[in-house]
Amino acid sequence: MIIRPATAAxxxxxxxxxxxxxxxxxTYAVDRDIxxxxxxxxxxxxxxxxxxAEDAGRILGTYYLKTNHQGGARHVCxxxxxxxxxxxxxxxxxxxxxxxxxxxxxMGYRAMQFNLVLASNAAAVGLWQKLGFQIVGxxxxxxxxxxxxxxxxxxxxxxxx
Numbered sequence: 001m002i003i004r005p006a007t008a009a010x011x012x013x014x015x016x017x018x019x020x021x022x023x024x025x026x027t028y029a030v031d032r033d034i035x036x037x038x039x040x041x042x043x044x045x046x047x048x049x050x051x052x053a054e055d056a057g058r059i060l061g062t063y064y065l066k067t068n069h070q071g072g073a074r075h076v077c078x079x080x081x082x083x084x085x086x087x088x089x090x091x092x093x094x095x096x097x098x099x100x101x102x103x104x105x106x107m108g109y110r111a112m113q114f115n116l117v118l119a120s121n122a123a124a125v126g127l128w129q130k131l132g133f134q135i136v137g138x139x140x141x142x143x144x145x146x147x148x149x150x151x152x153x154x155x156x157x158x159x160x161x
Contacts, residue, residue: 001092003099006050006062011040013059014052017084018043025146028080032146048077048107051099053092060087061150063096065103068113076161077109097131105160112158118143119152133158 002056006014025032025086030042045049047064054060061083068078079100083092114133117124129135133156141150 001053001055001060001095002051002157003051003096006044006052010052010059010062011044014043014050014062015039017059017062017082019086021082026080027118028115028123029143043080049103051096051103053083053096053099060084060090061092061096064099065107067109068115074127075108075110076113077104077107077111078115079102079104092125094131101131101158101160110160112160114154114156116142116153117156118145119154120145120148125154125156128156131158 015036020037022028022030022034023032030039034042043062043064047066050062050064052059052062061081063079063081065077065079067074068076079097081093081096082098083096101112114128116139117128119125119138125135135154136157137155139153139155142153143151145151
């Protein structure tokens, strides 16, 4: 598997990965009916960088990296990751996160923060903790999950030095 910067030609494959995740409404605070152009703007146009995880010419996942806040907090970045459903459990999310940590350090960021990791997404919470992220706050009933109702969301943080 290689992880490389996304190109415009990758968008159709990225949309095929992102669309079902956004439509399910179980992990991302994105309108479930987001259209393709808005999704592209969110994932590819506003971040500092967007990457894909690829194996044998097939895109297995994607992540974005961006500055979390401006001004005095601009040294903290934020990332979002989505793995294709058929690649779940193959280490793609771990590889993308490890890659993003290295990229963030190279870009001069001093910390990475995940603004909303749903408590109901136990696999993500567990993986991020294994990679050294701490839960620094929990927002009670912050997300209206389509199956579980109101669920808590964690703010997770990791120093990059």
